[in-house]
């Protein structure tokens with residue numbers, strides 16, 4: 001039945017306008033479609049890099065810390081400004097192209113000295129395009145989505161074990177975790193017992209790349225992490241969804257099983273090369289049998 005009541009028509013039009021405005025407001029608040037944004041804990045956001053990796057923005061009362069900088073193919077600096085007005089500090093968990101790719105958008109970035117050369121190398125336009133192509137399954141981003149801002153001559157500031165980022169009511173401590181890269185670091189939110197782990201605690205960790213440390217050194221890193229397991233409840237990885245703290249124990253079992261040769265080894269293929277992979281519990285490790 002068609003309703004010809006003019007008042008009813010006006011109400012329907014008004015509701016349609018409100019829905020349209022609300023949807024657009026939400027889209028504006030969440031920023032560029034390249035990024036997805038979710039507040040996972042009060043004043044902590046996961047910024048998804050079009051499915052390729054996770055960045056984290058952690059805000060204190062005085063300043064905010066951006067943990068990792070993604071692929072660098074979209075306007076991350078503007079996205080962050082939509083979420084926080086606090087002075088921003090940027091840190092890379094390591095120098096790989098999907099974690100340090102947007103460094104050129106910031107004046108200063110903290111990175112471990114063992115990874116600073118890698119972080120610098122992945123910031124050329126060619127390197128960014130290449131890494132984006134690899135991480136997006138062969139689909140480079142559309143030209144319209146590429147960052148158009150003026151790049152900084154970014155200063156890389158060395159950061160080491162024990163460094164404290166004091167954000168006001170929230171302190172993040174740097175812990176050196178060599179393995180996936182020589183200069184990989186993780187960050188412990190001391191007050192909130194949260195651990196931001198880059199590529200050190202993914203469900204599948206890559207230990208087969210050319211500059212990875214030998215597997216027994218990665219085991220020592222995991223054991224160091226397990227020794228502080230009462231200091232954190234949740235792991236926020238560089239790829240995938242958050243994990244409980246005891247995931248580290250599965251990773252230790254996996255690496256020990258590889259070193260003792262008690263786990264099945266299967267072929268593993270990726271854009272970054274071929275290797276072997278073993279699984280234990282929730283954890284998988286792809287490794288080079290010549291670098292144990």
Ligand SMILES: [Zn+2]
Nearest residue numbers: 094096180199
């Ligand atoms: Zn990595």
